[in-house]
Amino acid sequence: GEDVEQSLFLSVREGDSSVINCTYTDSSSTYLYWYKQEPGAGLQLLTYIFSNMDMKQDQRLTVLLNKKDKHLSLRIADTQTGDSAIYFCAERGNAGKSTFGDGTTLTVKP
């Protein structure tokens, strides 16, 4: 079945860039998503990219997609303490359901 892998933890200093990586196995993935989850809260959609795109930029967020390697990354520029959260990568194929990674806990140190 489909699988999505992420590294579990990332720690950066305030003002640095954060890069969160994700790999997936489903070659029929249509959409790839990044969600942010703060403690006890729901899933906040940060951004998504179509599988026929290589890059998408949205303010401080840059998503890079290497479809050949099935690798997705999320770069957060000028990381702030408010960016501390769990970030989930998810892919969605034509079947419609989303498959999530385990989540990367981002800790931003002042």
Next chain:
Amino acid sequence: EPEVTQTPSHQVTQMGQEVILRCVPISNHLYFYWYRQILGQKVEFLVSFYNNEISEKSEIFDDQFSVERPDGSNFTLKIRSTKLEDSAMYFCASIPQGNTEAFFGQGTRLTVV
């Protein structure tokens, strides 16, 4: 901006009791989903619903679970006889025609005691 709403935000129930989790998807969306997230774990797919029937379900979605869209606006998840391991956050999601981005609700935290 339209959003998926879920009620209640938190429900505590005794083991063996039935619970119904409610969701109001975004109007004119066509595809509906339930996911769950056990504390500290990943978000897992439970079931998808399209054209008034289940289109796909996971191994987790056994006979204790059922879904309904009773009135064209609400989308419910029923757990007939709750177990301790059903304690989790349950997320509803909907997708519009054109099958683009998935919109998630804020979740219902279910605690089975």
